[in-house]
Amino acid sequence: MTTQQLIEQIKKKQSFLCVGLDVDLNKIPAHFLELEDPIFEFNKAIIDATHDLAVAYKPNTAFFEAYGIKGWISLQKTINYINDNHPEIFTIADAKRGDIGNTSSMYAKAFFEDLSFDSVTVAPYMGKDSVEPFLAFEGKHTIMLALTSNEGAFDFQTLNVDGEELYKRVLETSKSWKNSQNLMYVVGATKAEYFTEIRKIVPNSFLLVPGVGAQGGSLSEVCKYGMNENVGLLINSSRGIIYASKEADFAEKARAEALKMQQEMAAILQS
Amino acid sequence: MTTQQLIEQIKKKQSFLCVGLDVDLNKIPAHFLELEDPIFEFNKAIIDATHDLAVAYKPNTAFFEAYGIKGWISLQKTINYINDNHPEIFTIADAKRGDIGNTSSMYAKAFFEDLSFDSVTVAPYMGKDSVEPFLAFEGKHTIMLALTSNEGAFDFQTLNVDGEELYKRVLETSKSWKNSQNLMYVVGATKAEYFTEIRKIVPNSFLLVPGVGAQGGSLSEVCKYGMNENVGLLINSSRGIIYASKEADFAEKARAEALKMQQEMAAILQS
Secondary structure (H helix, E strand, C coil): CCHHHHHHHHHHHCCCEEEEECCCCCCCCHHHHHCCCHHHHHHHHHHHHHCCCCCEEEEECHHHHCCHHHHHHHHHHHHHHHHHHCCCCEEEEEEEECCCHHHHHHHHHHHHHHCCCCEEEECCCCCHHHHHHHHCCCCCEEEEEEECCCCCHHHHCCCEECCEEHHHHHHHHHCCCCCHHHEEEEECHHHCCHHHHHHHHCCCCCEEECCECCCCECHHHHHHHHCECCECEEEEECHHHHCCCCCCCHHHHHHHHHHHHHHHHHHHHHC | CCHHHHHHHHHHHCCCEEEEECCCCCCCCHHHHHCCCHHHHHHHHHHHHHCCCCCEEEEECHHHHCCHHHHHHHHHHHHHHHHHHCCCCEEEEEEEECCCHHHHHHHHHHHHHHCCCCEEEECCCCCHHHHHHHHCCCCCEEEEEEECCCCCHHHHCCCEECCEEHHHHHHHHHCCCCCHHHEEEEECHHHCCHHHHHHHHCCCCCEEECCECCCCECHHHHHHHHCECCECEEEEECHHHHCCCCCCCHHHHHHHHHHHHHHHHHHHHHC
16 A cells, blocks of 8 residues: 555544554453454454544454464454455554564565554664665555553663664664665654654655554644644554443444544544 | 583584574475475474484474465474474474564463464564563563674664663663563674673673574674573574575485584584
Protein backbone atom coordinates (compact mmCIF):
# COMPACT_ATOMS: atom_id res chain seq x y z
CA MET A 1 0.00 0.00 0.00
CA THR A 2 1.27 3.48 -0.82
CA THR A 3 1.33 6.30 1.69
CA GLN A 4 -1.10 8.16 -0.58
CA GLN A 5 -3.61 5.30 -0.35
CA LEU A 6 -3.34 5.38 3.43
CA ILE A 7 -3.98 9.14 3.46
CA GLU A 8 -7.02 8.72 1.20
CA GLN A 9 -8.42 6.05 3.50
CA ILE A 10 -7.97 8.35 6.50
CA LYS A 11 -9.85 11.15 4.77
CA LYS A 12 -12.63 8.84 3.63
CA LYS A 13 -13.18 7.13 6.99
CA GLN A 14 -12.45 10.33 8.95
CA SER A 15 -10.30 8.16 11.16
CA PHE A 16 -6.64 7.52 11.86
CA LEU A 17 -7.34 4.74 14.32
CA CYS A 18 -5.20 1.61 14.48
CA VAL A 19 -6.58 -1.32 16.45
CA GLY A 20 -3.93 -3.42 18.16
CA LEU A 21 -4.61 -7.16 18.19
CA ASP A 22 -2.86 -8.37 21.35
CA VAL A 23 -4.99 -11.40 22.13
CA ASP A 24 -4.45 -12.95 25.53
CA LEU A 25 -6.56 -16.10 25.97
CA ASN A 26 -7.07 -15.17 29.61
CA LYS A 27 -8.80 -11.94 28.67
CA ILE A 28 -11.29 -12.93 25.96
CA PRO A 29 -14.85 -14.17 26.50
CA ALA A 30 -14.76 -17.77 27.72
CA HIS A 31 -16.89 -19.21 24.90
CA PHE A 32 -14.03 -18.63 22.43
CA LEU A 33 -11.90 -21.17 24.27
CA GLU A 34 -14.19 -23.95 23.04
CA LEU A 35 -13.47 -23.09 19.39
CA GLU A 36 -10.66 -24.63 17.37
CA ASP A 37 -8.83 -21.33 16.83
CA PRO A 38 -9.93 -18.92 19.58
CA ILE A 39 -7.35 -16.24 18.71
CA PHE A 40 -8.38 -16.01 15.07
CA GLU A 41 -12.09 -16.16 15.86
CA PHE A 42 -11.75 -13.37 18.40
CA ASN A 43 -9.74 -11.23 15.97
CA LYS A 44 -12.32 -11.87 13.24
CA ALA A 45 -15.11 -10.69 15.53
CA ILE A 46 -13.16 -7.54 16.44
CA ILE A 47 -12.36 -6.83 12.79
CA ASP A 48 -15.98 -7.38 11.73
CA ALA A 49 -17.10 -4.94 14.43
CA THR A 50 -14.59 -2.16 13.78
CA HIS A 51 -13.27 -2.24 10.18
CA ASP A 52 -15.23 0.81 9.03
CA LEU A 53 -13.92 2.86 11.95
CA ALA A 54 -10.24 1.88 11.77
CA VAL A 55 -7.66 2.43 9.04
CA ALA A 56 -5.11 -0.03 10.40
CA TYR A 57 -4.82 -3.26 12.37
CA LYS A 58 -1.71 -4.15 14.29
CA PRO A 59 -1.33 -7.80 15.31
CA ASN A 60 1.33 -8.03 18.01
CA THR A 61 3.46 -11.03 17.08
CA ALA A 62 4.36 -11.91 20.70
CA PHE A 63 0.75 -12.76 21.46
CA PHE A 64 0.74 -15.29 18.63
CA GLU A 65 4.23 -16.72 19.17
CA ALA A 66 3.38 -17.43 22.81
CA TYR A 67 1.03 -20.14 21.51
CA GLY A 68 3.64 -21.72 19.24
CA ILE A 69 2.66 -23.24 15.92
CA LYS A 70 -1.05 -22.77 16.67
CA GLY A 71 -0.35 -19.11 17.30
CA TRP A 72 1.51 -18.70 14.03
CA ILE A 73 -1.44 -20.29 12.22
CA SER A 74 -3.76 -17.79 13.94
CA LEU A 75 -1.51 -14.95 12.77
CA GLN A 76 -1.57 -16.22 9.20
CA LYS A 77 -5.38 -16.53 9.27
CA THR A 78 -5.79 -13.08 10.83
CA ILE A 79 -3.71 -11.26 8.23
CA ASN A 80 -5.33 -13.23 5.41
CA TYR A 81 -8.77 -12.34 6.73
CA ILE A 82 -7.94 -8.64 6.72
CA ASN A 83 -6.28 -8.71 3.29
CA ASP A 84 -9.08 -10.75 1.72
CA ASN A 85 -12.01 -8.82 3.16
CA HIS A 86 -10.68 -5.33 3.76
CA PRO A 87 -7.82 -4.71 1.32
CA GLU A 88 -8.01 -0.96 2.00
CA ILE A 89 -6.80 -1.51 5.59
CA PHE A 90 -3.15 -0.79 6.42
CA THR A 91 -1.66 -3.77 8.24
CA ILE A 92 1.17 -3.60 10.77
CA ALA A 93 3.13 -6.58 12.06
CA ASP A 94 4.15 -5.32 15.49
CA ALA A 95 7.26 -7.45 15.73
CA LYS A 96 10.09 -5.10 16.82
CA ARG A 97 12.59 -7.02 14.71
CA GLY A 98 16.15 -6.05 13.73
CA ASP A 99 19.38 -7.97 13.16
CA ILE A 100 22.41 -8.03 10.85
CA GLY A 101 21.68 -7.57 7.16
CA ASN A 102 21.05 -11.09 5.90
CA THR A 103 18.91 -11.86 8.96
CA SER A 104 16.84 -8.69 8.61
CA SER A 105 16.26 -9.68 4.98
CA MET A 106 14.73 -12.93 6.20
CA TYR A 107 12.48 -11.09 8.68
CA ALA A 108 11.40 -8.76 5.87
CA LYS A 109 10.60 -11.79 3.73
CA ALA A 110 8.59 -13.30 6.60
CA PHE A 111 6.37 -10.26 7.16
CA PHE A 112 6.22 -8.61 3.74
CA GLU A 113 6.16 -11.68 1.49
CA ASP A 114 5.07 -14.76 3.41
CA LEU A 115 2.46 -12.98 5.54
CA SER A 116 1.78 -10.00 3.20
CA PHE A 117 1.77 -7.27 5.84
CA ASP A 118 2.00 -3.67 4.63
CA SER A 119 4.46 -2.79 7.38
CA VAL A 120 6.54 -4.09 10.27
CA THR A 121 7.94 -2.46 13.40
CA VAL A 122 11.72 -2.59 13.89
CA ALA A 123 14.23 -1.66 16.61
CA PRO A 124 17.10 0.74 15.79
CA TYR A 125 19.91 -0.43 18.08
CA MET A 126 21.87 -2.32 15.38
CA GLY A 127 21.82 0.65 12.98
CA LYS A 128 21.66 1.19 9.26
CA ASP A 129 22.39 -2.27 7.86
CA SER A 130 19.82 -3.83 10.22
CA VAL A 131 17.01 -1.61 8.88
CA GLU A 132 17.82 -1.03 5.21
CA PRO A 133 16.90 -4.62 4.19
CA PHE A 134 13.32 -3.83 5.26
CA LEU A 135 13.34 -0.49 3.40
CA ALA A 136 14.23 -2.21 0.13
CA PHE A 137 10.69 -3.55 -0.30
CA GLU A 138 8.66 -1.31 -2.58
CA GLY A 139 5.15 -0.45 -1.38
CA LYS A 140 6.03 -1.67 2.12
CA HIS A 141 6.68 0.45 5.22
CA THR A 142 9.12 0.06 8.08
CA ILE A 143 8.06 1.56 11.39
CA MET A 144 11.12 2.18 13.55
CA LEU A 145 11.10 2.71 17.30
CA ALA A 146 12.00 6.29 18.17
CA LEU A 147 10.49 7.24 21.53
CA THR A 148 8.38 4.54 23.16
CA SER A 149 5.56 4.90 25.67
CA ASN A 150 6.95 2.72 28.46
CA GLU A 151 8.88 3.68 31.56
CA GLY A 152 12.07 2.11 30.19
CA ALA A 153 12.06 4.65 27.35
CA PHE A 154 13.98 6.92 29.72
CA ASP A 155 16.76 4.37 30.29
CA PHE A 156 18.44 4.94 26.93
CA GLN A 157 16.20 6.77 24.42
CA THR A 158 16.44 10.12 26.18
CA LEU A 159 20.14 9.95 27.09
CA ASN A 160 22.13 12.99 26.11
CA VAL A 161 24.23 12.32 23.01
CA ASP A 162 26.45 15.28 22.16
CA GLY A 163 23.81 17.74 23.31
CA GLU A 164 20.68 16.05 22.01
CA GLU A 165 18.59 13.09 23.07
CA LEU A 166 19.38 9.69 21.58
CA TYR A 167 15.92 9.29 19.99
CA LYS A 168 16.47 12.53 18.05
CA ARG A 169 19.78 11.23 16.77
CA VAL A 170 18.03 8.01 15.76
CA LEU A 171 15.43 9.99 13.81
CA GLU A 172 18.04 12.21 12.13
CA THR A 173 20.41 9.38 11.23
CA SER A 174 17.65 7.26 9.74
CA LYS A 175 16.79 9.99 7.24
CA SER A 176 20.09 9.33 5.46
CA TRP A 177 19.40 5.63 4.93
CA LYS A 178 18.58 4.21 1.52
CA ASN A 179 14.83 4.28 0.76
CA SER A 180 14.19 6.24 3.96
CA GLN A 181 10.96 7.44 2.37
CA ASN A 182 9.60 4.03 3.45
CA LEU A 183 10.17 4.82 7.13
CA MET A 184 7.53 5.62 9.73
CA TYR A 185 8.27 5.95 13.45
CA VAL A 186 6.86 4.76 16.77
CA VAL A 187 6.35 7.71 19.14
CA GLY A 188 4.55 7.17 22.43
CA ALA A 189 1.55 9.37 23.25
CA THR A 190 2.46 9.63 26.90
CA LYS A 191 4.90 12.40 26.01
CA ALA A 192 2.84 14.78 23.84
CA GLU A 193 5.21 17.69 24.42
CA TYR A 194 7.94 15.79 22.56
CA PHE A 195 5.97 15.83 19.29
CA THR A 196 6.91 19.44 18.53
CA GLU A 197 10.60 18.51 18.57
CA ILE A 198 10.01 15.34 16.60
CA ARG A 199 8.10 17.18 13.88
CA LYS A 200 11.10 19.49 13.39
CA ILE A 201 13.15 16.42 12.42
CA VAL A 202 10.56 14.35 10.53
CA PRO A 203 7.85 16.79 9.42
CA ASN A 204 6.38 14.53 6.75
CA SER A 205 6.63 11.02 8.17
CA PHE A 206 3.78 9.01 9.56
CA LEU A 207 4.02 8.34 13.30
CA LEU A 208 2.51 5.27 14.92
CA VAL A 209 1.37 6.38 18.35
CA PRO A 210 0.71 3.88 21.14
CA GLY A 211 -0.21 4.95 24.64
CA VAL A 212 -3.50 6.79 24.07
CA GLY A 213 -6.15 5.45 26.43
CA ALA A 214 -4.97 2.54 28.60
CA GLN A 215 -1.51 4.08 28.99
CA GLY A 216 -2.87 7.57 29.69
CA GLY A 217 -1.97 9.69 26.63
CA SER A 218 -4.33 12.38 25.35
CA LEU A 219 -5.58 12.24 21.76
CA SER A 220 -6.13 15.98 21.46
CA GLU A 221 -2.66 16.78 22.82
CA VAL A 222 -0.98 14.35 20.44
CA CYS A 223 -2.88 15.80 17.48
CA LYS A 224 -2.15 19.37 18.53
CA TYR A 225 1.61 18.81 18.45
CA GLY A 226 2.00 15.84 16.14
CA MET A 227 -0.39 16.21 13.21
CA ASN A 228 0.87 17.40 9.84
CA GLU A 229 -0.98 18.43 6.68
CA ASN A 230 -1.43 14.79 5.64
CA VAL A 231 -2.54 13.89 9.17
CA GLY A 232 0.68 11.86 9.60
CA LEU A 233 -0.57 9.97 12.64
CA LEU A 234 -1.84 6.48 13.32
CA ILE A 235 -3.20 6.31 16.86
CA ASN A 236 -3.14 2.81 18.26
CA SER A 237 -5.50 1.42 20.83
CA SER A 238 -5.28 -2.22 21.85
CA ARG A 239 -6.64 -3.12 25.28
CA GLY A 240 -9.02 -0.13 25.42
CA ILE A 241 -10.92 -1.52 22.44
CA ILE A 242 -10.47 -5.29 22.31
CA TYR A 243 -11.01 -5.80 26.04
CA ALA A 244 -13.80 -3.24 26.46
CA SER A 245 -15.91 -6.14 27.72
CA LYS A 246 -15.26 -9.79 28.54
CA GLU A 247 -18.94 -10.68 28.17
CA ALA A 248 -21.10 -11.66 25.21
CA ASP A 249 -21.34 -7.98 24.22
CA PHE A 250 -17.55 -7.70 23.74
CA ALA A 251 -17.83 -6.89 20.02
CA GLU A 252 -20.49 -4.22 20.53
CA LYS A 253 -18.45 -2.68 23.32
CA ALA A 254 -15.30 -2.80 21.18
CA ARG A 255 -17.21 -1.03 18.40
CA ALA A 256 -18.51 1.57 20.85
CA GLU A 257 -14.96 2.33 22.01
CA ALA A 258 -13.67 2.48 18.45
CA LEU A 259 -16.58 4.73 17.46
CA LYS A 260 -15.85 7.09 20.34
CA MET A 261 -12.25 7.43 19.12
CA GLN A 262 -13.27 7.77 15.46
CA GLN A 263 -15.73 10.54 16.34
CA GLU A 264 -13.07 12.42 18.29
CA MET A 265 -10.76 12.01 15.31
CA ALA A 266 -13.41 13.22 12.83
CA ALA A 267 -13.97 16.31 14.97
CA ILE A 268 -10.23 17.02 15.00
CA LEU A 269 -9.95 16.50 11.23
CA GLN A 270 -12.83 18.89 10.60
CA SER A 271 -11.63 21.59 12.99
CA MET B 1 20.13 -24.85 32.63
CA THR B 2 22.27 -23.16 35.28
CA THR B 3 25.40 -21.19 34.45
CA GLN B 4 27.36 -23.75 36.48
CA GLN B 5 26.10 -26.57 34.24
CA LEU B 6 27.19 -24.59 31.18
CA ILE B 7 30.66 -24.09 32.67
CA GLU B 8 30.96 -27.80 33.46
CA GLN B 9 30.02 -28.70 29.92
CA ILE B 10 32.66 -26.30 28.56
CA LYS B 11 35.34 -27.91 30.72
CA LYS B 12 34.28 -31.43 29.80
CA LYS B 13 34.08 -30.83 26.05
CA GLN B 14 37.04 -28.43 26.06
CA SER B 15 34.94 -26.21 23.87
CA PHE B 16 32.98 -22.98 24.07
CA LEU B 17 31.67 -23.23 20.55
CA CYS B 18 28.13 -22.23 19.64
CA VAL B 19 26.85 -23.32 16.24
CA GLY B 20 24.41 -20.89 14.64
CA LEU B 21 21.58 -22.52 12.72
CA ASP B 22 20.72 -19.94 10.04
CA VAL B 23 19.33 -22.23 7.37
CA ASP B 24 18.80 -20.66 3.98
CA LEU B 25 17.20 -23.14 1.56
CA ASN B 26 19.30 -21.65 -1.23
CA LYS B 27 22.51 -22.65 0.50
CA ILE B 28 21.95 -26.26 1.59
CA PRO B 29 22.64 -29.38 -0.50
CA ALA B 30 19.93 -29.76 -3.13
CA HIS B 31 18.81 -33.24 -2.05
CA PHE B 32 17.30 -31.77 1.14
CA LEU B 33 14.76 -29.86 -0.92
CA GLU B 34 13.05 -33.13 -1.82
CA LEU B 35 12.36 -33.92 1.85
CA GLU B 36 9.21 -32.90 3.68
CA ASP B 37 11.04 -30.67 6.18
CA PRO B 38 14.39 -29.69 4.64
CA ILE B 39 15.25 -27.14 7.35
CA PHE B 40 14.83 -29.59 10.21
CA GLU B 41 16.57 -32.43 8.36
CA PHE B 42 19.55 -30.20 7.59
CA ASN B 43 19.73 -29.00 11.21
CA LYS B 44 19.50 -32.58 12.43
CA ALA B 45 22.43 -33.58 10.21
CA ILE B 46 24.50 -30.63 11.46
CA ILE B 47 23.64 -31.42 15.10
CA ASP B 48 24.47 -35.12 14.64
CA ALA B 49 27.83 -34.16 13.13
CA THR B 50 28.88 -31.55 15.71
CA HIS B 51 27.15 -32.10 19.09
CA ASP B 52 30.25 -33.43 20.85
CA LEU B 53 32.27 -30.40 19.71
CA ALA B 54 29.78 -27.66 20.52
CA VAL B 55 28.28 -26.56 23.83
CA ALA B 56 25.48 -24.48 22.35
CA TYR B 57 23.21 -24.24 19.32
CA LYS B 58 21.67 -20.98 18.22
CA PRO B 59 18.73 -21.23 15.84
CA ASN B 60 18.16 -17.81 14.27
CA THR B 61 14.40 -17.28 14.31
CA ALA B 62 14.35 -15.13 11.16
CA PHE B 63 15.45 -18.07 9.05
CA PHE B 64 12.46 -20.08 10.27
CA GLU B 65 9.87 -17.29 10.20
CA ALA B 66 10.73 -16.55 6.59
CA TYR B 67 9.10 -19.89 5.74
CA GLY B 68 5.94 -19.14 7.71
CA ILE B 69 4.07 -21.91 9.51
CA LYS B 70 6.34 -24.57 7.99
CA GLY B 71 9.33 -22.67 9.32
CA TRP B 72 7.88 -22.47 12.83
CA ILE B 73 7.27 -26.23 12.73
CA SER B 74 10.94 -26.70 11.73
CA LEU B 75 11.99 -24.53 14.68
CA GLN B 76 9.88 -26.57 17.09
CA LYS B 77 11.32 -29.83 15.73
CA THR B 78 14.88 -28.51 15.86
CA ILE B 79 14.73 -27.40 19.50
CA ASN B 80 12.92 -30.61 20.48
CA TYR B 81 15.59 -32.68 18.74
CA ILE B 82 18.36 -30.93 20.68
CA ASN B 83 16.53 -31.10 24.02
CA ASP B 84 15.57 -34.76 23.59
CA ASN B 85 18.92 -36.04 22.36
CA HIS B 86 21.47 -33.67 23.85
CA PRO B 87 20.01 -32.19 27.03
CA GLU B 88 23.47 -31.00 28.11
CA ILE B 89 23.54 -28.50 25.21
CA PHE B 90 22.78 -24.83 25.93
CA THR B 91 20.15 -23.56 23.50
CA ILE B 92 19.80 -19.98 22.30
CA ALA B 93 16.80 -18.58 20.45
CA ASP B 94 18.45 -15.81 18.45
CA ALA B 95 15.34 -13.67 18.21
CA LYS B 96 16.42 -10.13 19.20
CA ARG B 97 13.05 -9.50 20.85
CA GLY B 98 12.01 -6.67 23.18
CA ASP B 99 8.79 -4.73 23.75
CA ILE B 100 6.72 -3.23 26.57
CA GLY B 101 6.32 -5.39 29.67
CA ASN B 102 3.24 -7.49 28.95
CA THR B 103 4.46 -8.12 25.38
CA SER B 104 7.94 -9.15 26.49
CA SER B 105 6.28 -11.56 28.92
CA MET B 106 4.56 -13.21 25.96
CA TYR B 107 7.85 -13.47 24.05
CA ALA B 108 9.47 -15.01 27.13
CA LYS B 109 6.62 -17.50 27.32
CA ALA B 110 7.09 -18.32 23.62
CA PHE B 111 10.80 -19.09 23.86
CA PHE B 112 11.24 -20.31 27.44
CA GLU B 113 7.99 -22.24 27.93
CA ASP B 114 6.44 -23.15 24.59
CA LEU B 115 9.75 -23.90 22.83
CA SER B 116 11.86 -24.70 25.93
CA PHE B 117 14.95 -22.74 24.96
CA ASP B 118 17.54 -22.07 27.67
CA SER B 119 18.02 -18.51 26.50
CA VAL B 120 16.87 -15.81 24.10
CA THR B 121 18.57 -12.75 22.64
CA VAL B 122 16.93 -9.37 23.30
CA ALA B 123 17.43 -5.76 22.19
CA PRO B 124 17.95 -3.02 24.83
CA TYR B 125 16.40 0.08 23.22
CA MET B 126 13.15 -0.02 25.22
CA GLY B 127 14.95 -0.32 28.56
CA LYS B 128 14.36 -1.99 31.87
CA ASP B 129 10.70 -2.99 31.71
CA SER B 130 11.22 -4.53 28.25
CA VAL B 131 13.95 -6.89 29.53
CA GLU B 132 12.97 -7.71 33.12
CA PRO B 133 10.04 -9.95 32.08
CA PHE B 134 12.61 -12.27 30.46
CA LEU B 135 14.86 -12.16 33.54
CA ALA B 136 12.03 -13.36 35.78
CA PHE B 137 12.34 -16.94 34.46
CA GLU B 138 14.44 -19.06 36.78
CA GLY B 139 17.06 -21.23 35.12
CA LYS B 140 16.70 -19.24 31.89
CA HIS B 141 19.13 -16.70 30.44
CA THR B 142 18.58 -13.44 28.59
CA ILE B 143 21.30 -12.42 26.18
CA MET B 144 21.14 -8.69 25.56
CA LEU B 145 22.72 -6.86 22.65
CA ALA B 146 25.60 -4.69 23.82
CA LEU B 147 28.08 -4.18 20.97
CA THR B 148 27.21 -5.99 17.75
CA SER B 149 29.52 -7.12 14.96
CA ASN B 150 27.90 -5.31 12.05
CA GLU B 151 28.79 -1.99 10.45
CA GLY B 152 25.64 -0.35 11.85
CA ALA B 153 26.93 -0.95 15.39
CA PHE B 154 28.72 2.39 15.00
CA ASP B 155 25.51 4.28 14.20
CA PHE B 156 24.24 4.34 17.78
CA GLN B 157 26.02 1.84 20.05
CA THR B 158 29.29 3.78 20.17
CA LEU B 159 27.77 7.27 20.44
CA ASN B 160 29.17 9.37 23.25
CA VAL B 161 26.75 9.53 26.17
CA ASP B 162 28.01 11.87 28.88
CA GLY B 163 31.60 10.83 28.25
CA GLU B 164 31.19 7.13 27.63
CA GLU B 165 29.91 5.02 24.77
CA LEU B 166 26.24 4.05 24.72
CA TYR B 167 26.96 0.30 24.84
CA LYS B 168 28.88 0.78 28.09
CA ARG B 169 25.94 2.65 29.57
CA VAL B 170 23.67 -0.19 28.43
CA LEU B 171 25.91 -2.73 30.19
CA GLU B 172 26.12 -0.66 33.39
CA THR B 173 22.43 0.14 33.57
CA SER B 174 21.41 -3.47 33.02
CA LYS B 175 23.36 -4.55 36.11
CA SER B 176 20.79 -2.75 38.29
CA TRP B 177 17.81 -4.62 36.84
CA LYS B 178 15.96 -7.26 38.81
CA ASN B 179 17.44 -10.75 38.36
CA SER B 180 20.34 -9.30 36.38
CA GLN B 181 22.31 -12.43 37.27
CA ASN B 182 20.35 -14.04 34.42
CA LEU B 183 21.87 -11.66 31.85
CA MET B 184 24.48 -12.50 29.26
CA TYR B 185 25.55 -10.08 26.50
CA VAL B 186 26.16 -10.10 22.76
CA VAL B 187 29.58 -8.63 21.95
CA GLY B 188 30.90 -8.81 18.40
CA ALA B 189 34.33 -10.36 17.81
CA THR B 190 35.25 -7.86 15.15
CA LYS B 191 36.24 -5.40 17.87
CA ALA B 192 38.50 -7.48 20.16
CA GLU B 193 40.10 -4.40 21.72
CA TYR B 194 36.73 -3.47 23.23
CA PHE B 195 36.66 -6.61 25.40
CA THR B 196 39.07 -5.13 27.96
CA GLU B 197 36.69 -2.26 28.61
CA ILE B 198 33.67 -4.54 28.64
CA ARG B 199 35.26 -6.88 31.19
CA LYS B 200 35.73 -3.92 33.54
CA ILE B 201 31.94 -3.49 33.56
CA VAL B 202 30.76 -7.12 33.45
CA PRO B 203 33.69 -9.24 34.68
CA ASN B 204 31.62 -12.32 35.45
CA SER B 205 28.97 -12.43 32.74
CA PHE B 206 28.95 -14.79 29.80
CA LEU B 207 29.40 -13.07 26.44
CA LEU B 208 27.96 -14.48 23.23
CA VAL B 209 30.42 -13.58 20.52
CA PRO B 210 29.43 -13.57 16.84
CA GLY B 211 31.79 -12.46 14.13
CA VAL B 212 34.62 -14.98 14.42
CA GLY B 213 35.34 -16.53 11.06
CA ALA B 214 33.04 -15.37 8.26
CA GLN B 215 32.94 -11.83 9.66
CA GLY B 216 36.68 -11.67 10.25
CA GLY B 217 37.17 -11.71 14.05
CA SER B 218 40.11 -13.53 15.64
CA LEU B 219 39.45 -16.26 18.22
CA SER B 220 42.78 -15.81 20.01
CA GLU B 221 42.35 -12.03 20.27
CA VAL B 222 38.83 -12.37 21.66
CA CYS B 223 40.02 -14.92 24.25
CA LYS B 224 43.03 -12.82 25.19
CA TYR B 225 40.88 -9.83 26.14
CA GLY B 226 37.49 -11.39 26.84
CA MET B 227 37.98 -14.63 28.75
CA ASN B 228 37.41 -14.76 32.50
CA GLU B 229 38.16 -17.48 35.07
CA ASN B 230 34.96 -19.35 34.15
CA VAL B 231 35.75 -18.92 30.44
CA GLY B 232 32.75 -16.59 30.13
CA LEU B 233 32.61 -16.80 26.34
CA LEU B 234 30.42 -18.55 23.82
CA ILE B 235 31.95 -18.14 20.38
CA ASN B 236 29.38 -18.44 17.62
CA SER B 237 30.02 -19.65 14.13
CA SER B 238 27.14 -20.02 11.70
CA ARG B 239 28.00 -19.86 8.01
CA GLY B 240 31.62 -20.99 8.51
CA ILE B 241 30.39 -24.34 9.81
CA ILE B 242 26.97 -25.07 8.36
CA TYR B 243 27.88 -23.98 4.84
CA ALA B 244 31.40 -25.43 4.79
CA SER B 245 30.28 -27.47 1.79
CA LYS B 246 27.14 -27.56 -0.35
CA GLU B 247 27.92 -31.09 -1.54
CA ALA B 248 27.14 -34.54 -0.14
CA ASP B 249 30.07 -34.14 2.27
CA PHE B 250 28.47 -31.07 3.94
CA ALA B 251 28.18 -32.79 7.35
CA GLU B 252 31.78 -34.05 7.33
CA LYS B 253 33.01 -30.62 6.31
CA ALA B 254 30.87 -28.98 8.99
CA ARG B 255 32.39 -31.35 11.55
CA ALA B 256 35.89 -30.61 10.28
CA GLU B 257 35.33 -26.86 10.71
CA ALA B 258 33.81 -27.35 14.17
CA LEU B 259 36.69 -29.63 15.14
CA LYS B 260 39.21 -27.04 14.02
CA MET B 261 37.57 -24.46 16.27
CA GLN B 262 37.21 -26.89 19.18
CA GLN B 263 40.89 -27.78 18.97
CA GLU B 264 41.89 -24.13 18.98
CA MET B 265 39.64 -23.64 22.00
CA ALA B 266 41.08 -26.66 23.82
CA ALA B 267 44.58 -25.29 23.26
CA ILE B 268 43.54 -21.92 24.68
CA LEU B 269 41.84 -23.54 27.69
CA GLN B 270 44.96 -25.58 28.44
CA SER B 271 47.42 -22.72 28.02
